[in-house]
Amino acid sequence: xxxxxxxxxxxxxxxxxxxxxxxxxxxxxxxxxxxxxxxxxxxxxxxxxxxxxxxxxxxxxxxxxxxxxxxxxxxxxxxxxxxxxxxxxxxxxxxxxxxxxxxxxxxxxxxxxxxxxxxxxxxxxxxxxxxxxxxxxxxxxxxxxxxxxxxxxxxxxxxxxxxxxxxxxxxxxxxxxxxxxxxxxxxxxxxxxxxxxxxxxxxxxxxxxxxxxxxxxxxxxxxxxxxxxxxxxxxxxxxxxxxxxxxxxxxxxxxxxxxxxxxxxxxxxxxxxxxxxxxxxxxxxxxxxxxxxxxxxxxxxxxxxxxxxxxxxxxxxxxxxxxxxxxxxxxxxxxxxxxxxxxxxxxxxxxxxxxxxxxxxxxxxxxxxxxxxxxxxxxxxxxxxxxxxxxxxxxxxxxxxxxxxxxxxxxxxxxxxxxxxxxxxxxxxxxxxxxxxxxxxxxxxxxxxxxxxxxxxxxxxxxxxxxxxxxxxxxxxxxxxxxxxxxxxxxxxxxxxxxxxxxxxxxxxxxxxxxxxxxxxxxxxxxxxxxxxxxxxxxxxxxxxxxxxxxxxxxxxxxxxxxxxxxxxxxxxxxxxxxxxxxxxxxxxxxxxxxxxxxxxxxxxxxxxxxxxxxxxxxxxxxxxxxxxxxxxxxxxxxxxxxxxxxxxxxxxxxxxxxxxxxxxxxxxxxxx
Numbered sequence: 001x002x003x004x005x006x007x008x009x010x011x012x013x014x015x016x017x018x019x020x021x022x023x024x025x026x027x028x029x030x031x032x033x034x035x036x037x038x039x040x041x042x043x044x045x046x047x048x049x050x051x052x053x054x055x056x057x058x059x060x061x062x063x064x065x066x067x068x069x070x071x072x073x074x075x076x077x078x079x080x081x082x083x084x085x086x087x088x089x090x091x092x093x094x095x096x097x098x099x100x101x102x103x104x105x106x107x108x109x110x111x112x113x114x115x116x117x118x119x120x121x122x123x124x125x126x127x128x129x130x131x132x133x134x135x136x137x138x139x140x141x142x143x144x145x146x147x148x149x150x151x152x153x154x155x156x157x158x159x160x161x162x163x164x165x166x167x168x169x170x171x172x173x174x175x176x177x178x179x180x181x182x183x184x185x186x187x188x189x190x191x192x193x194x195x196x197x198x199x200x201x202x203x204x205x206x207x208x209x210x211x212x213x214x215x216x217x218x219x220x221x222x223x224x225x226x227x228x229x230x231x232x233x234x235x236x237x238x239x240x241x242x243x244x245x246x247x248x249x250x251x252x253x254x255x256x257x258x259x260x261x262x263x264x265x266x267x268x269x270x271x272x273x274x275x276x277x278x279x280x281x282x283x284x285x286x287x288x289x290x291x292x293x294x295x296x297x298x299x300x301x302x303x304x305x306x307x308x309x310x311x312x313x314x315x316x317x318x319x320x321x322x323x324x325x326x327x328x329x330x331x332x333x334x335x336x337x338x339x340x341x342x343x344x345x346x347x348x349x350x351x352x353x354x355x356x357x358x359x360x361x362x363x364x365x366x367x368x369x370x371x372x373x374x375x376x377x378x379x380x381x382x383x384x385x386x387x388x389x390x391x392x393x394x395x396x397x398x399x400x401x402x403x404x405x406x407x408x409x410x411x412x413x414x415x416x417x418x419x420x421x422x423x424x425x426x427x428x429x430x431x432x433x434x435x436x437x438x439x440x441x442x443x444x445x446x447x448x449x450x451x452x453x454x455x456x457x458x459x460x461x462x463x464x465x466x467x468x469x470x471x472x473x474x475x476x477x478x479x480x481x482x483x484x485x486x487x488x489x490x491x492x493x494x495x496x497x498x499x500x501x502x503x504x505x506x507x508x509x510x511x512x513x514x515x516x517x518x519x520x521x522x523x524x525x526x527x528x529x530x531x532x533x534x535x536x537x538x539x540x541x542x543x544x545x546x547x548x549x550x551x552x553x554x555x556x557x558x559x560x561x562x563x564x565x566x567x568x569x570x571x572x573x574x575x576x577x578x579x580x581x582x583x584x585x586x587x588x589x590x591x592x593x594x595x596x597x598x599x600x601x602x603x604x605x606x607x608x609x610x611x612x613x614x615x616x617x618x619x620x621x622x623x624x625x626x627x628x629x630x631x632x633x634x635x636x637x638x639x640x641x642x643x644x645x646x647x648x649x650x651x652x653x654x655x656x657x658x659x660x661x662x663x664x665x666x667x668x669x670x671x672x673x
């Protein structure tokens with residue numbers, strides 16, 4: 001009985017020492033992102049050790065009566081479970097170590113994989129052992145016989161415990177303070193278990209491994225669990241102090257929606273909102289319908305979707321909102337604050353009754369409104385502007401008003417305490433990217449104060465992006481009479497901008513019409529004179545003007561066509577002449593400067609290829625003259641010579657003389673024929 005007595009004593013001490021870790025407790029460490037995986041795995045290890053103790057005790061009792069044939073099947077089965085729980089204790093221990101060190105470490109993963117392989121191999125050998133004893137056997141007198149496989153398994157476990165202890169000691173050498181002490185304590189536990197396992201190999205009929213587990217877990221309890229218990233107690237006190245300021249705190253699994261309530265005031269508890277459940281999102285939306293103020297239901301429901309909650313927390317540590325809940329038939333304002341916990345795996349939702357704060361704020365705002373010439377604001381601004389902000393220049397507190405009818409009556413749209421901070425955030429979200437810097441500079445508190453020192457008001461026009469559409473708005477800032485506030489007016493100027501664009505379009509069209517020859521569609525003499533003045537100004541100012549040339553062309557036989565075929569035919573002849581010039585000199589503007597006279601301003605590629613193009617024009621003209629169809633144009637060209645030419649008119653005159661020479665040659669061709 002000494003064997004089972006030792007195991008029984010170990011079990012009792014084990015349960016006494018580890019009574020708290022063996023329990024599943026809803027503690028408050030979740031609020032501080034404590035490693036729940038580590039706690040869960042250590043608890044699993046302790047439960048496996050408990051089962052090992054039980055199997056060890058049963059084995060001792062049954063082995064005392066191994067000569068009773070009827071008990072032998074139970075003895076054999078208990079022996080199998082003895083080894084299963086021994087192998088499992090090593091597996092659970094290493095899983096705890098991996099979580100303790102952080103299972104992402106490569107060496108931790110290797111150790112864990114190795115133990116899993118050993119555990120699976122051990123189970124296989126135990127199944128094979130029934131037919132081919134490799135771990136243990138019983139002789140014909142039902143006496144226990146340790147086989148070689150048992151020694152090998154024990155030695156392999158000893159190696160794993162030894163390697164783990166070395167790994168922990170290496171980590172301890174890099175740590176400091178309490179963390180160092182804990183690493184050393186866990187390493188010492190490994191070594192203790194290893195030593196007693198070696199003793200178990202030497203003497204199979206003494207519960208050395210059970211003693212080693214007891215001492216090892218006692219060491220962890222003294223140096224690790226007790227230390228963490230003190231920390232948890234500290235965290236618990238902090239959490240309770242923080243929780244006292246809230247009506248309720250919810251811990252929500254983001255993925256599954258499972259949730260638990262950690263604290264609740266008496267008033268909030270009276271609502272009978274479930275303290276735990278399987279689908280936070282669905283159940284909370286249902287509770288909103290039951291308990292929220294009717295006017296706030298749709299707004300509140302929209303907040304309790306997983307995607308919405310995750311989106312609201314993007315780039316933020318927390319997200320807050322408020323709505324009214326009906327408590328005892330009275331609407332009370334509650335603030336809800338959401339934040340991430342447990343490395344992004346859970347939401348923490350804090351619920352706080354702020355009705356008294358809202359009431360106090362309403363009183364303050366009422367007093368503030370009384371100090372403002374509210375009627376004057378309504379009469380002078382409400383009709384003209386879409387939204388008004390009354391802003392405390394120093395603190396940033398503000399009230400937003402909007403006009404709700406054509407008589408200019410105002411109602412409060414929004415109340416806030418950080419106008420400048422919220423404005424910067426909104427600019428990034430809704431202002432056109434090309435206008436953001438300008439609007440941000442305009443809204444900047446220091447810039448506004450400087451502007452108000454120089455003048456009573458300032459304004460800026462900008463673009464907003466709303467539902468994918470661009471809208472035009474104007475911000476108008478005016479200093480209030482108390483010199484402590486300013487009024488910011490937001491005006492939609494889409495109609496104004498549309499009118500301006502239309503007026504500009506009409507003006508441009510008028511200018512184009514004023515510079516376009518109505519008959520041919522090319523530019524007219526007015527446009528040519530404007531070009532001539534521009535070029536002349538550049539030459540006068542000593543600017544290096546781009547190389548250019550002027551081609552002067554005259555349509556022959558126009559008078560004859562008008563006299564013989566009529567003015568309609570004459571007009572067609574002029575249009576054909578203009579089209580011929582446009583087709584050949586496609587990169588240069590063509591001007592009709594007289595009834596049958598044209599000027600081409602040769603530039604760019606046309607200037608470079610001017611001789612080729614002019615020859616092409618002459619060839620077409622000669623062909624038309626020969627065939628007696630198509631326009632016949634006399635043309636002359638003159639280039640701008642930098643340093644010599646000082647007047648554009650001189651260049652024109654040279655081209656005009658060259659044109660008359662060509663005109664004379666064309667007449668001579670007709671005479672010869």
